[in-house]
Amino acid sequence: MKPPDSHIDLLQKPLYAHVATVRPDGGPQSSPMWFGWDGEHIRMTHTSKRQKFRNFERDPRIALSIVDPEGPLRGMEIRGTVSITHDDDEASFYQGLQRRYGRIYPIEDVDVRIILTVEATRIILIEGGSIVGVVS
Amino acid sequence: MKPPDSHIDLLQKPLYAHVATVRPDGGPQSSPMWFGWDGEHIRMTHTSKRQKFRNFERDPRIALSIVDPEGPLRGMEIRGTVSITHDDDEASFYQGLQRRYGRIYPIEDVDVRIILTVEATRIILIEGGSIVGVVS
Numbered sequence: 001m002k003p004p005d006s007h008i009d010l011l012q013k014p015l016y017a018h019v020a021t022v023r024p025d026g027g028p029q030s031s032p033m034w035f036g037w038d039g040e041h042i043r044m045t046h047t048s049k050r051q052k053f054r055n056f057e058r059d060p061r062i063a064l065s066i067v068d069p070e071g072p073l074r075g076m077e078i079r080g081t082v083s084i085t086h087d088d089d090e091a092s093f094y095q096g097l098q099r100r101y102g103r104i105y106p107i108e109d110v111d112v113r114i115i116l117t118v119e120a121t122r123i124i125l126i127e128g129g130s131i132v133g134v135v136s
Numbered sequence: 137m138k139p140p141d142s143h144i145d146l147l148q149k150p151l152y153a154h155v156a157t158v159r160p161d162g163g164p165q166s167s168p169m170w171f172g173w174d175g176e177h178i179r180m181t182h183t184s185k186r187q188k189f190r191n192f193e194r195d196p197r198i199a200l201s202i203v204d205p206e207g208p209l210r211g212m213e214i215r216g217t218v219s220i221t222h223d224d225d226e227a228s229f230y231q232g233l234q235r236r237y238g239r240i241y242p243i244e245d246v247d248v249r250i251i252l253t254v255e256a257t258r259i260i261l262i263e264g265g266s267i268v269g270v271v272s
Contacts, residue, residue: 021156028156028157029199032201061162077166
């Protein structure tokens with residue numbers, strides 16, 4: 001599932017996705033994350049040592065919100081579930097994200113680097129601050 | 137509770153807060169919202185007709201993430217609970233938000249306009265993409 005042409009640029013650009021997850025106590029958590037877009041899936045990197053990973057182990061549901069920094073009344077919310085795989089021995093996926101976001105630095109936690117792949121189930125399109133469409 | 141001087145500007149500026157809530161089915165929801173800051177509380181406007189209101193009725197817990205658009209590796213996550221009050225007959229709070237964000241337009245839903253006031257219980261400070269402090 002993917003957004004229509006009107007909003008696809010928000011995935012193609014190296015913007016921040018604000019990622020909502022559910023904590024073990026059932027409360028929400030929100031944090032900005034880099035993401036990649038391969039034309040089909042949003043993918044993010046993380047480590048298996050962090051709270052967000054434990055949240056996903058318990059409940060794989062995710063919601064991401066992304067806004068257009070050039071005009072933040074345009075954006076979208078993507079809901080779905082996350083599947084977790086390990087990055088390779090060189091953390092190639094993470095290296096690719098670093099290049100996409102223009103910040104290259106050493107990766108010192110290759111052994112615990114994971115890839116979060118989002119299987120979207122619903123995309124809510126926002127323009128002018130209002131919902132203008134839903135992909136489901 | 138409020139963030140230290142290093143991050144207070146993120147509340148003083150008219151940025152977007154990405155608001156995570158928990159839906160009735162226990163899954164996360166995320167959406168960008170305007171907010172006001174009176175030196176003590178983050179306040180937002182909404183209507184009592186929307187899903188987010190129903191989410192808060194069921195579970196008042198909220199998480200907001202805000203990033204510095206000038207350097208998005210700096211930001212914060214605020215967790216807490218929301219209390220709900222009605223805006224006044226002129227939707228004065230909403231009008232104030234419109235002025236803050238420089239977008240003035242008619243308010244046609246004054247009767248259902250509510251104010252969401254965040255009682256923060258934890259503030260997580262981010263710099264250089266890493267957690268540099270927690271206020272709790």
